[in-house]
Amino acid sequence: MEHWAPLELDPASAGAGAGPRGLVEHLRASDDLGDLLVKHKALVFRGFHVTQEELGEVMDLLLPNRLAYVHGNSPRTKVGNNVYTSTEYPPQYDISMHNEMSYAHQWPARLLFFCAVAPETGGATPVVDGVRWLGSLDPEVREAFRQGVRYTQNLHGGKGFGKSWQDTFETSDRAEVEEFLAGSGSEFTWKPDGGLRVSQVRPSTTRHPVTGDEVWFNQADQWHAAGLGDETAAALQQIMPEEDLPQSVTFADGSPIPAHHVTQIRDRGLSEAVNVDWRTGDLLLIDNVAVGHGRRSFTGPRRILVAMSD
Template sequence: MTEIWTEGPAETWKPLEITPEGAGVEPTETGLARYLSELGDVEPLLTSAKALVLRGFDVGPDRLDPVLDALLPNRLPYVHGTSPRTKVGRNVYTSTEYPSEFTIAMHSELSYASGWPERLAFYCERPAAEGGATPVVDGALWLSLIDPEIRRAFAGGVRYIQNLHDGFGFGNSWQQTFECEDRDTVEELLRAAGAQWEWREGTGLRIEQTRPATARHPRTGEEVWFNQADQFHPAGLGDTAAAELALILGPDELPQSVFYADGGQIPAAAIQHIQQCGLAAAVDVEWRRGDILLIDNMLVAHGRRPYTGPRRVLVAMSG
């Protein structure tokens, strides 16, 4: 299945861009701080617009913290994440460190977990020489574009499996994933999440959990596509990468895998269709130095376009 289902909302959507001229303030970090102070709670505007691009305020990395404090009132650690990142500040991380030549498909952060951040803020310290945009897509639009047969197949939810090594292996270790070295702490987190787990001698930690495929936003009531089945499925890696991984690891040894809630296999064609729908409907945020992108993590999914040259985009999350 390669065609994109076209029934659903035809209107386009894009993030709301806020500039010093439009905000009526000076083009500095101080001007941005004044605008945010006068705005007060950013939540109503963010919920209405779904994503905001703050552009032209000349925010340097040494002046980023106060801005993040205003945008993210409760910055969260990246616990139980699957993406490789480096922590560079107070719950500030590099955006995903997957090789620059790959596209990262659309997803909402930690949508496979029992809890997820409500907001994400991305900051461009250095744009790529070429490419490297952050695509964003309206989650309700994405859902409407997915073939109804595929949506029905996911109605029972998604079963995620993670195999986290203990220091040597493919993917992240359990220590990296949970930002700790204590097994009891990890078990408390998994127990609270309603996940099943098993410590495997010499190989690490295996986690299994079943989550819904869609979710409703608590304030707007919109139903959105809200899972990472395509990122856990080998087909989401592309044919070449999936084939190479299959030669090295058995099906039960993959760092992550995914099934329908009843344990049934998800066809590769369904995964490819889901990815194509999300990327086709996405709007690219082309980075300029100092830009900040704030998104509602439920209403909007995000990804990454391939790029060349050095690129540094940071991300922080809020509950």
């Protein structure tokens, strides 16, 4: 399979004026952005020196209908109108490849990342072609996942390990949460301590709505203790049983997923990925079905913002 990488656009290659205004005018005049994204799967905008103050106008053009991060499992802070910090996971760790909210009944079609502050070292956003990721896995792994996976979340009620259900669903209204979960086909139970347990079965692959390409599309390696590394997994097992962790995953029938399957998925996704290194003012637009993304470890004050749309 031939090498794949995101398409990089700067003022010269785009035939646009330098600076944020040049990017805005270019995007307003473009009528093929959707086709370009389908063809290249990810687009990097460099050299336009966008600032956070000018970000809103750019986002309105790249993400026509920004979505809230409802039912998201990553630690984030909301910083604007459906704009979030990309993650608050500790900087010394890589984040493995994943498609945003592939565990949920609905997921965003597009993600836009914006570099407000570039890291001192490291901190790239690796991106992986989902077709290549699927093809890199051993046939026995693909076959094992054929029936899909079951994700389980334990969300506390305001104090505890992991995320609260209030933060996860951006509401403190139980009725709102119940309506959302009932519409998603999830099973859920309110706990006596005020927490919430949610379980849902989802497929392991999906097909791109335009190209029809089958891609690897699940977060089993991120939800499985083995994906955290041997030491962390062993420490968690000492604290609580796996079914009580903030998040866990099994095969759809409830049988355990072997750890070696999980590490193969994680490692091959990262090895197939292409790093997008950041400079302050850069933007990265990705097709969230065609492409998985992650994060490399870093030093310094890295600040990446993210927004998503349907």
